[in-house]
Amino acid sequence: MPKTTTIKKQSDKVLIKTLRETAESLQVISDNITAICNDYELPERLAQIDELIKQGKISKISTSWLQRKHKIGYAHASYIYDQLVKAKIIKPDSN
Numbered sequence: 141m142p143k144t145t146t147i148k149k150q151s152d153k154v155l156i157k158t159l160r161e162t163a164e165s166l167q168v169i170s171d172n173i174t175a176i177c178n179d180y181e182l183p184e185r186l187a188q189i190d191e192l193i194k195q196g197k198i199s200k201i202s203t204s205w206l207q208r209k210h211k212i213g214y215a216h217a218s219y220i221y222d223q224l225v226k227a228k229i230i231k232p233d234s235n
Contacts, residue, residue, distance in 0.1 A: 185210065185220060190229045199229050 192198045198205075201224065204219035224230045 180218065182223060186227060186229065188221075189224060193229065202233070208220060 143161050171178070176190065183217075189201065193201075201221070203214065203217045206220050207214060210217070210220075221230075225232045
């Protein structure tokens with residue numbers, strides 16, 4: 141077998157392995173995004189934030205803080221913020 145054929149086969153094996161690993165990683169990311177966007181996690185998030193407020197570890201909550209802290213998008217952070225206001229955990233921003 142010529143040397144170039146052997147190198148090509150090894151290169152193909154590495155490429156296939158990399159593609160499989162990438163596909164698995166994308167699935168994990170997709171699953172995490174789905175979990176974050178489902179409402180069943182919302183009560184847990186609200187409880188965590190309420191506890192931080194009671195402990196005095198958070199003085200002001202904003203949508204952007206929620207995005208950074210929980211690594212979520214604006215729409216989801218805005219929804220959580222609205223739920224915090226609705227549950228009277230925080231007061232609405234007067235801006």
